[in-house]
Amino acid sequence: MELIKIAATMKDVAEYAGLSIATVSKYINGIKVKEENKKRIDEAIKALDFRVNEIARGLKTKKTTTVGVLIPSLENIFSTTIVSKVESILLKYGYSTIICDYRQNRELENEKFDFLINKQVDGIILVPYGINESKIIEALKEDIPVILIDRSIRGVDCDIVLADNLNAAYNAVEILITKGHRRIGIICGPQDIYTAQERLKGYIRIHEDYELEIDENLIKYGDYEIQSGITLMNEFLDQKNPPSAVFITNYEMTLGAIMALNSRNIKIPDEISIIGFDNIQLANVVKPKLSIVVQPMQQIGEFAANLLIKRMKGDDSGFPAMVRLKTEILEGESVAVINSYI
Amino acid sequence: MELIKIAATMKDVAEYAGLSIATVSKYINGIKVKEENKKRIDEAIKALDFRVNEIARGLKTKKTTTVGVLIPSLENIFSTTIVSKVESILLKYGYSTIICDYRQNRELENEKFDFLINKQVDGIILVPYGINESKIIEALKEDIPVILIDRSIRGVDCDIVLADNLNAAYNAVEILITKGHRRIGIICGPQDIYTAQERLKGYIRIHEDYELEIDENLIKYGDYEIQSGITLMNEFLDQKNPPSAVFITNYEMTLGAIMALNSRNIKIPDEISIIGFDNIQLANVVKPKLSIVVQPMQQIGEFAANLLIKRMKGDDSGFPAMVRLKTEILEGESVAVINSYI
DNA sequence: TTGTAGGCGTTATCAA
DNA sequence: TTGATAACGCCTACAA
Numbered sequence: 001m002e003l004i005k006i007a008a009t010m011k012d013v014a015e016y017a018g019l020s021i022a023t024v025s026k027y028i029n030g031i032k033v034k035e036e037n038k039k040r041i042d043e044a045i046k047a048l049d050f051r052v053n054e055i056a057r058g059l060k061t062k063k064t065t066t067v068g069v070l071i072p073s074l075e076n077i078f079s080t081t082i083v084s085k086v087e088s089i090l091l092k093y094g095y096s097t098i099i100c101d102y103r104q105n106r107e108l109e110n111e112k113f114d115f116l117i118n119k120q121v122d123g124i125i126l127v128p129y130g131i132n133e134s135k136i137i138e139a140l141k142e143d144i145p146v147i148l149i150d151r152s153i154r155g156v157d158c159d160i161v162l163a164d165n166l167n168a169a170y171n172a173v174e175i176l177i178t179k180g181h182r183r184i185g186i187i188c189g190p191q192d193i194y195t196a197q198e199r200l201k202g203y204i205r206i207h208e209d210y211e212l213e214i215d216e217n218l219i220k221y222g223d224y225e226i227q228s229g230i231t232l233m234n235e236f237l238d239q240k241n242p243p244s245a246v247f248i249t250n251y252e253m254t255l256g257a258i259m260a261l262n263s264r265n266i267k268i269p270d271e272i273s274i275i276g277f278d279n280i281q282l283a284n285v286v287k288p289k290l291s292i293v294v295q296p297m298q299q300i301g302e303f304a305a306n307l308l309i310k311r312m313k314g315d316d317s318g319f320p321a322m323v324r325l326k327t328e329i330l331e332g333e334s335v336a337v338i339n340s341y342i
Numbered sequence: 343m344e345l346i347k348i349a350a351t352m353k354d355v356a357e358y359a360g361l362s363i364a365t366v367s368k369y370i371n372g373i374k375v376k377e378e379n380k381k382r383i384d385e386a387i388k389a390l391d392f393r394v395n396e397i398a399r400g401l402k403t404k405k406t407t408t409v410g411v412l413i414p415s416l417e418n419i420f421s422t423t424i425v426s427k428v429e430s431i432l433l434k435y436g437y438s439t440i441i442c443d444y445r446q447n448r449e450l451e452n453e454k455f456d457f458l459i460n461k462q463v464d465g466i467i468l469v470p471y472g473i474n475e476s477k478i479i480e481a482l483k484e485d486i487p488v489i490l491i492d493r494s495i496r497g498v499d500c501d502i503v504l505a506d507n508l509n510a511a512y513n514a515v516e517i518l519i520t521k522g523h524r525r526i527g528i529i530c531g532p533q534d535i536y537t538a539q540e541r542l543k544g545y546i547r548i549h550e551d552y553e554l555e556i557d558e559n560l561i562k563y564g565d566y567e568i569q570s571g572i573t574l575m576n577e578f579l580d581q582k583n584p585p586s587a588v589f590i591t592n593y594e595m596t597l598g599a600i601m602a603l604n605s606r607n608i609k610i611p612d613e614i615s616i617i618g619f620d621n622i623q624l625a626n627v628v629k630p631k632l633s634i635v636v637q638p639m640q641q642i643g644e645f646a647a648n649l650l651i652k653r654m655k656g657d658d659s660g661f662p663a664m665v666r667l668k669t670e671i672l673e674g675e676s677v678a679v680i681n682s683y684i
Numbered sequence: 685t686t687g688t689a690g691g692c693g694t695t696a697t698c699a700a
Numbered sequence: 701t702t703g704a705t706a707a708c709g710c711c712t713a714c715a716a
Binding site for chain 1: 701702703704705707708709710
């Protein structure tokens with residue numbers, strides 16, 4: 001009784017079937033073979049439990065049927081939802097998904113990008129933060145397609161899939177305005193992050209469109225982490241003239257803001273109105289139900305995966321593609337209607 | 343100007359350095375080389391930007407420096423926290439992590455396990471659900487180490503890392519008991535899932551230890567999904583003699599239970615006490631702050647990753663290892679003290 | 685210490 | 701249609 005079963009190779013199959021390796025290889029790769037031989041090969045494959053050695057194949061074809069997904073964090077819903085979708089689509093095409101999480105760290109991001117290239121992935125899906133653009137250019141040059149998510153990179157022609165962040169914010173703030181709010185605070189992300197810039201733009205634009213002045217004191221910048229939400233919401237509350245409503249522009253900070261509110265025992269929406277971001281589960285579990293902006297994360301993942309597949313097949317039509325998906329607003333009960341509204 | 347840069351091979355390096363491929367290979371693999379040659383090779387490597395082709399190396403060594411992680415869902419904190427930790431540790435050792443998500447589906451789980459084997463991963467970390475045990479045995483036989491998380495598999499000797507689910511439940515329910523609760527409901531997971539069985543055992547054991555009778559009406563079985571939490575909590579509330587406290591045994595169902603409570607406007611802990619599971623963020627955002635059982639997910643990931651590395655190195659000491667980690671209880675304000683307690 | 689040469693399992697070219 | 705055979709890039713006896 002052998003302990004270790006040696007995997008059968010094509011050679012074994014060929015011998016078993018009484019044919020040449022070449023013929024077996026052809027059959028496996030979809031090239032016509034005599035009906036009779038087809039049968040014999042199938043038989044041999046079954047008998048020997050043969051499976052192609054992807055490594056050996058990769059050596060020849062320069063393909064690994066593996067793609068890399070590089071995201072800021074595995075502990076954030078936005079990323080994992082996308083990854084989940086991507087993984088399931090890629091698998092259908094036989095690709096495996098290597099996950100790398102760069103924990104919001106530019107250096108790590110760059111390192112892991114190199115790591116993926118070094119692993120010879122056939123393509124990369126990247127939620128970029130501070131990547132060195134030359135790396136992307138290099139990859140593209142070496143014929144490794146890259147799909148960006150959420151943020152384009154200046155000076156680089158690259159496919160990108162993102163949510164319409166600007167209008168997401170625009171619409172959210174518009175709801176607040178139409179319900180009578182005039183002092184609307186916004187808790188933004190880091191000023192050097194694209195999504196954050198866009199969301200702030202939306203906030204500004206809707207104010208312009210309603211001809212409302214913007215009070216700089218109502219704009220605060222966080223870092224997309226929970227603690228920011230706590231701190232900045234507290235700052236708002238401590239202001240002499242606090243906002244009647246606050247729009248919080250990502251999930252983690254929304255969490256933080258609510259914690260701050262809770263710990264000061266402030267009633268939503270009686271004392272302050274809130275629109276948050278991104279997590280339906282959270283929205284439903286908070287009392288009262290939160291109004292939130294929901295990004296089409298599944299769709300983003302879907303588009304990114306399908307686009308990548310297309311590129312890996314060598315189809316460069318429409319390059320560089322920009323897919324901009326609409327967000328939705330889920331209305332809860334966290335926004336008060338202000339009487340003073342005319 | 344060439345568009346596609348061809349990666350340098352060892353042959354190129356050897357030629358550039360005026361040495362044989364063998365020498366270069368040796369140097370790269372840590373075998374002694376004359377100081378002088380060392381320098382020349384280093385120079386060549388830098389000049390040509392050479393990196394070993396892992397694929398080619400893999401063909402020879404039968405190693406891919408890739409591990410597979412197979413989890414029930416990428417949209418659940420328990421799994422992603424573990425994956426995140428695992429990924430970061432493995433990377434340090436040069437391994438990449440292929441993620442597969444089987445969405446609580448036994449068939450998918452089995453398929454993806456095969457997929458990973460077929461991809462020739464060097465090791466697997468698995469949070470099992472309904473895997474065919476022969477697959478694990480087979481993998482182990484073929485010298486592909488497997489580390490189980492959260493659930494052992496009957497009749498299979500395999501390393502495993504898990505939380506002490508039994509005592510997690512035991513301790514949680516004990517808190518309820520010492521605060522005076524006597525009618526304590528439990529929302530369990532599926533009866534065929536190991537963690538669910540263990541948590542129920544804890545519930546039963548603590549009742550025995552306090553010599554309390556168990557009312558079958560207070561034990562409900564869900565499927566670890568949000569909807570279960572909603573439905574079962576509602577069932578409790580509709581009972582003629584509802585429990586004064588409910589212990590909910592995973593994160594998703596905790597979410598659901600809270601939603602049910604909220605939508606019926608039931609006050610925690612005045613009208614009902616609650617202990618939930620697994621998500622600190624959730625616990626802090628719910629009002630009042632939730633008491634929850636917290637699993638040491640990071641630790642689980644850490645142990646699993648390190649154990650896997652050890653096994654992949656060929657160190658079989660202590661096989662099969664069982665690492666059982668303690669949980670913690672984070673006390674919030676969701677449990678009332680009942681006066682009637684003597 | 686270095687080099688030669690064979691082999692890892694496939695694919696692909698070119699004859700047959 | 702099939703079959704020899706030479707790569708693919710690296711590792712590893714074995715010989716020098």
